[in-house]
Amino acid sequence: MDRIRAAARDLRDADAAVALTGAGVSAPSGVPPFRGEDGIWNEYDPDALDVWRFRREPGAFWADWLDLRADLLDADPEPNPAHEALADLSAAGRLDALVTQNIDGLHRDAGSEEVVELHGNARRAVCRNCGWTTSADDAVARAESGDLPPRCDACDGALKPDAVLFGEQLPRDALVRARELAADSEAFLVAGSSLTVEPAASLPARAAESGATLIVVNLDETPLDARADYVFRGDVTEVLPALREAVGE
Known part of the structure; x- marks a missing residue:
């Protein structure tokens, strides 16, 4: 909990915070x-x-x-506690935008507003x-x-x-917006992504190079763990709600 509170403090203090989500966020919903x-x-x-x-x-x-x-x-499938925690952080003004690799639309269902859908x-x-x-x-x-x-x-x-099918490029507007958000962020939260699929995998690295606090929540190791300020090797449906609660303290 001490690390959760420390990560929450950095997220709360950031003037610009962005989240990137992958398949691990939707898996608990049955996707x-x-x-x-x-x-x-x-x-x-x-x-x-x-x-x-x-x-x-x-x-x-x-x-x-x-x-x-x-x-x-x-x-x-319906939004799970991870989707809801991210939507709550957005509603509270603690998360400016959400970039997702998922194609299921569950972030919007949960109430997140600015959702950049990299894969359509x-x-x-x-x-x-x-x-x-x-x-x-x-x-x-x-x-x-x-x-x-x-x-x-x-x-x-x-x-x-x-x-986005194999052989297609990612939507240009979505990719440009995601890169802008990463470069301008002061805190960058990765949730449920293995960070092995480009170009999404390069976004947290771009954020870290710009000085952002990097927070990684994933069940398995990622290539960016060594560069992250915080790594939580746990279930997103448990870690993200805990982070939301700590941000609100």
């Missing part, structure tokens, strides 16, 4: 990670779900995407031709009714899940 021992890519072929397959065979891509999405989101959001679908967007539920309903691929209402182009 499986893509990588690791229990990862989605152990059950699905990444090549069948990359952007080149979408371009070549959009209908076949969607048939496989329906199965993957069912494993990811059809259990209707699986709750949306977008037309690659004209940019028209619709809810993923709408696109999925069309696909399940036999409309493979589901089509854009504006130009009849093939809709794509608005999540």
Whole structure:
């Protein structure tokens, strides 16, 4: 608790504080990670779900995407105490923004306001031709009714899940904003991320180079642990609520 209180003090005293979250924050809500021992890519072929397959065979891509999405989101996951603690910190003015690698939309459900989605959001679908967007539920309903691929209402182009696929670049605006936030932060909190996937993995290093206090909360070791001011090797659903409570003391 002494280290929690010390980290909370640094977070409370920071004029600009940012959080980066990874799969470990959503896992307690029942959202499986893509990588690791229990990862989605152990059950699905990444090549069948990359952007080149979408371009070549959009209908076949969607048939496989329906199965993957069912494993990811059809259990209707809800925010867990880690999401809620981060939203509370934001509401209290202790966290200026949240950058996430997750595509499940749970941070917004919990009430976090400025959420920078580096890898997109699986709750949306977008037309690659004209940019028209619709809810993923709408696109999925069309696909399940036999409309493979589901089509854009504006130009009849093939809709794509608005999540970043292998072979796609991250959304430029989101990446630029995330880098700005990291460079300007005085405290940078990493939660539930292995920090092995670029460019997200470089954000805490950018923050540390700018003099920010670096706080890492993760069950496993990360490549940035040696540079962190605080490392909490624990469950995010326990550590983040404890940090929130300490910030409010």
